[in-house]
Amino acid sequence: MGNGKATAFASALTLLLLCLALAHPALAGTETGEFCPTCPDWTDMDGWLAKKEAYEQEQQQKAQLEKEAITLTTQNAPPEQVQVPPESNPATGGISRVRTGNFAQALVSPQEVLSDDIVLDISPSATRYIEGAVNINYERFYAEGGRFRSVGEIAELLGQAGISRNDSLVIAGECLPCGGGPSPAVFSYWILKYLGQEKVRVLDGSIEDWAAAGLNTSNVSAMRPRTDYIPALRPELLATYDFVVNGGAQIVDARPPGDFSIGSIPGAINIPFENVVEDETVRAQEDLEKVFVGLDKARPVVVYTNVGVEASLVWFALTLSGYDARLYTWRDWLENQPKFGYELTEARAEPNPVRSGSTTTITASFQEKLMANAGNSSGDEVKLTIKGCSTCGFEGFALGTSGASGNKSGTIQLSSSGKTSQSSATGQDNALHCTAIVNAPDGSEAASTSLLRTSGYKFVGIWNAKVAPGIYKVSIAASASGHTETFEDVLEIEVTDKA
Structure with missing residues (x-):
């Protein structure tokens, strides 16, 4: 056939294939948004799982038909007319990003997860896991009353799950009751970095992206032999009150603009945490450069929110962008202001x-x-104290240790401030x-x-x-x-x- 006839034939075939894709029977409600593949129906889980499986098969079939149509068009069109569309995720509609530099070291696509990586799923109440993934519900990092477990207790949890500090980890999962998204996984990444984990990355996507890549999933999590987890703390990842006041750091308030307008740390600039995510994943490096354009890489950055889980998202984006970033909370700032004595x-x-x-x-x-010490430490244990909702994040944390000199009780409460509580009324x-x-x-x-x-x-x-x-x-x-x-x-x- 001549070039004109070939082009006409390819166009007609493309149109036919796309019509077949659109005519394919769809799940009721999918096109209107009534069915959500990431929103389990807890009242009818079996029915929801069946609809979800059918939905995924439908999306994969559509994607295959569209890919075949694009391939035929590309093969028959002149080179100057060929347009390569961005790689997309057929299950979620999100764009698959190409990561480089620090981003490639901390974020891993489903296809890049290696056989010797341990996948740590931190989802609460998960119904499906990446095949071979170990599950530690991130809520287990909290003790009764909203207190964050001690470093020793967290190390024990990790060891029981068969995870050591020398393992190569990939953190996956999300908290669907909290609205989904990467916050819990990124916060768990911060925890592990604080514990000294060197080889740890975050899955760049959800289990839907994993399944869409043709990779196996399972209805149960995996079990690994128990081991010992030996922390090597990195306290520089956690800002203290004294550092915020005296460290010459740039302060980023990552709360929504409405909260920022009510009150903030003096000198703070507002970069809402939503600005660093898109399609429930961390934005591309070039986009983040625009988000952080007002910050100086030569100076440290302290980022805080009322809910520290969300602050970790901005901390993560800042760190990968080359900033010396530290996590902090608005609650700790308020608690360290002078009190009525x-x-x-x-x-x-x-x-x-x-x-x-x-x-x-x-x-x-x-x-x-009398300002009683709020410490809840015993022995020489190091503790992080969490205040707030352990399901939807936390509002603050306090790093405490015992055995400090000059304290008759043997306990010093640092409250992320690096200073002891004082009897406040003297001389006033x-x-x-x-x-x-x-x-x-x-x-x-x-x-x-x-x-x-x-x-x-x-x-x-x-x-x-x-x-x-x-x-x-x-x-x-x-x-x-x-x-x-x-x-x-x-x-x-x-x-x-x-x-």
């Missing part, structure tokens, strides 16, 4: 009851608050100011009066009860060195008729 010990009024139109004396007494007695706020029976403010210090931490003021009879509740607002605390409804004053 007094507690109310007594509030009274004399006389009480008081007649309407008469005066009563309000007295409030305080004492210095002259800065303490108090006001009594009197609220009417309907809850509105009836009056407020300043309380003057008489001796020690005792404050006295006069209230002229020119109000209607009833029960009036008194709150005491106290401030010291710019920090205020309100002790609500600590006193009731009964106002009676004049007669």
Whole structure:
């Protein structure tokens, strides 16, 4: 055939194949978005798995037909008309990225996972695993009450799963109840790096990408012989409060813009964690260069969020982009701000009851608050304390160790700050100011009066009860060195008729 006839024939064949692909029976709801291949139906898991298998087969058949159509068109078209489409994932529709440099060392595609790699799946409640993968639900890194397990306990978990620090690991999995995405896997990567794991990477994609690549999956995780995991901690990956304040670091607030606008660490810039991911994977290196354009690689970077799991995504992207990045949390910053160092010990009024139109004396007494160490360490154990939801991430962490000198309790709480808690009220007695706020029976403010210090931490003021009879509740607002605390409804004053 001539070139014109060949081109016409190829075009007609391409059109026919694409029509066949579109005419292929589709799962109900797939085209309308009603069926989600990554959203298990916990009420009918068997039915959902059957639909999911059929959906994957359909997507693979469509992809094969489209590939054949593109191949025929390419073979018959003049070279100058050939266009190579980006490699895509037929199961998820996401773009398969070509990683280089640090990105290629930390992110691995399904096809690049080697036979001697151990796949660590950190998914909670997974229904399918990469064949041969070991499962440690990342929620097991947390103990009761939201406290992160000690380094020794985490090492024990890894050892029980047959993982040693010398193994080559690939971390896979996600938390579907949390919305999916790479956050738990990347945070687990940070944990292992903190423990000193040298050979560890993150799977660049999901189990759907793994299956779409024609690789085997299993309904159960694998078991490995028990071994010993011996950590070699890298504390430089965790920013302390003192480092944030005095280390000359660039501060990145990775929370959403709304949270950033409410309050942030002074000098922080806002780079929301969503900016470093696309299609539930870390964005391409050239895209991240635009995201981090305002940062200086010559200076360290501290990145934080309320939920440290999400902060780890930005830490990961920064590290791979060549920055000296450290993880931190907004919660730790708040906990290390100067606190109000007094507690109310007594509030009274004399006389009480008081007649309407008469005066009563309000007295409030305080004492210095003892800031008890919050450490929960024992022996020489190192602990990370997590505060928040262990399923959806955590809001803060504290690194503690015991046996520190100069502490009678034998425990020093670092709270990611690198400093001990102090008894905060010393030398601040002259800065303490108090006001009594009197609220009417309907809850509105009836009056407020300043309380003057008489001796020690005792404050006295006069209230002229020119109000209607009833029960009036008194709150005491106290401030010291710019920090205020309100002790609500600590006193009731009964106002009676004049007669």
